[in-house]
Amino acid sequence: MSARGAEDFDDADGLGPWWALARDPMFELRLLATEQSDPDVEPPPMVRRSGQVLLAAARRLSVEDPPVAVTEAGLGAVFADAVDAVLDDEVTCPVIEERDAAELVGPLARAIVAAALAESVVREAPVDLDGASLDELVSAVSAALYDGRARGEFGAAAKKLAFNLAMRSGGSRYVDRKRRTWSTDAAPLAGDVLVYLTRGGGIKDFIAARVREIAGPVILLAHSLGGIAALELLVSQELPNVRQLVTVGSQGPLLYELDALPTLRFGLRLPNSVPEWSNIYDPRDLLAYRGAGVFPGRVRDYEIDNRTPFPWSHSAYFFRKNERFYRLLGEVLA
Structure with missing residues (x-):
């Protein structure tokens, strides 16, 4: 006899990394920071690396109007703060600057979307999205970052390590900074159950x-x-x-x-x-x-x-x- 519903759960569709991103929006970027990568081709003098171009585009996102898809999803009010949270992380900027932009567009877009969703919870205005809607948001943010030239899928390493790394690490500094707020926000939900059971x-x-x-x-x-x-x-x-x-x-x-x-x-x-x-x-x-x-x-x-x-x-x-x-x-x- 068991009420549990996930014993035979198969994550073949690759949503597992979103589970990790919900706890640490920078999960995928941190994973990339641990991998060896060929440096971006040295550009001519006075020409920025593609990663630097991507980073500049990301910084513009925090001051410009959000992509239409972001606003329609109800995340417009938290989008700028989400972008800043990702770019202020001590790991993110070096990873972007050292790699080819095409490799980073997908992970960076997913980090921003995940941070926006996390921020919506902190502000007590959570937005619920299914997998297809998450894909649409990532595509919209990717296009805004890099003219839609690359979107990127979850890497094999991200799929393999998502659950293990997220659980072992206990989350990121971003999560740690928000932990007290999230705990406070979660208390009413647990409190509702306790109040109901008693009265x-x-x-x-x-x-x-x-x-x-x-x-x-x-x-x-x-x-x-x-x-x-x-x-x-x-x-x-x-x-x-x-x-x-x-x-x-x-x-x-x-x-x-x-x-x-x-x-x-x-x-x-x-x-x-x-x-x-x-x-x-x-x-x-x-x-x-x-x-x-x-x-x-x-x-x-x-x-x-x-x-x-x-x-x-x-x-x-x-x-x-x-x-x-x-x-x-x-x-x-x-």
């Missing part, structure tokens, strides 16, 4: 009241903590017009295994008041858990790949461009 009656009563106001059949669709509240509501009382429970990225099965659900002790079966239960989870989402193995015959799990690393994957289900999720949701609700 969640009001939340369940609110949901029940809204359900009773509806004359026809009801489908309860709930994400994360909402899925816990919806499950507990249906365990604790009869709501005959609720014909389906749909949880997305939720922790209900885990809390049951931990014997932490106030309304259902571990070892007890789901009561008949819980209707058909469909549970959608992304293996990349570390806050999403399977239910079929925990409640045999009572839960149907649906796996979805939002193509974005954690922690963004926890909210990426409902990203407006996430066609995969909405197609799956349509099938579940049909």
Whole structure:
């Protein structure tokens, strides 16, 4: 019996480095700094190296209007600070200056995008993007950096070392500088769960009241903590017009295994008041858990790949461009 959903997770599509970049936006650039490289061809006198041209273009990004794709993604307000954070790093500038620009465009663009996403979390305005949207952003930033002449894919070394290096190093100085802010921002999320587990009656009563106001059949669709509240509501009382429970990225099965659900002790079966239960989870989402193995015959799990690393994957289900999720949701609700 296990609620975990990622035992057989395969990262063949290469999003693993984004997992590392979420924790250290300069991960890929640091990795390049450890590799041997042929120096850029010596340019004629008074002509800058291609890496110096790239660095100058990057510095212009922090004072010019962001690329349109960046603004449309909701990152315009943090873009300049993200560029500065990457360029102020003690490793970044030497790496760029010493290498051919074409080799650096992709890693530099990804570092800027990752830093912008991290800064959006710090400012309590997180932006959730799937893998395709991340690719679009990297392409837009690459074009702004180097006229779109090179975009670059994740190198083999980055794919191989992403998880190991990120976990071993514990993050970058950038992460260290932001650690206190991130911890403070994360506290309300953990606090919400703790408050609910101790005083969640009001939340369940609110949901029940809204359900009773509806004359026809009801489908309860709930994400994360909402899925816990919806499950507990249906365990604790009869709501005959609720014909389906749909949880997305939720922790209900885990809390049951931990014997932490106030309304259902571990070892007890789901009561008949819980209707058909469909549970959608992304293996990349570390806050999403399977239910079929925990409640045999009572839960149907649906796996979805939002193509974005954690922690963004926890909210990426409902990203407006996430066609995969909405197609799956349509099938579940049909």
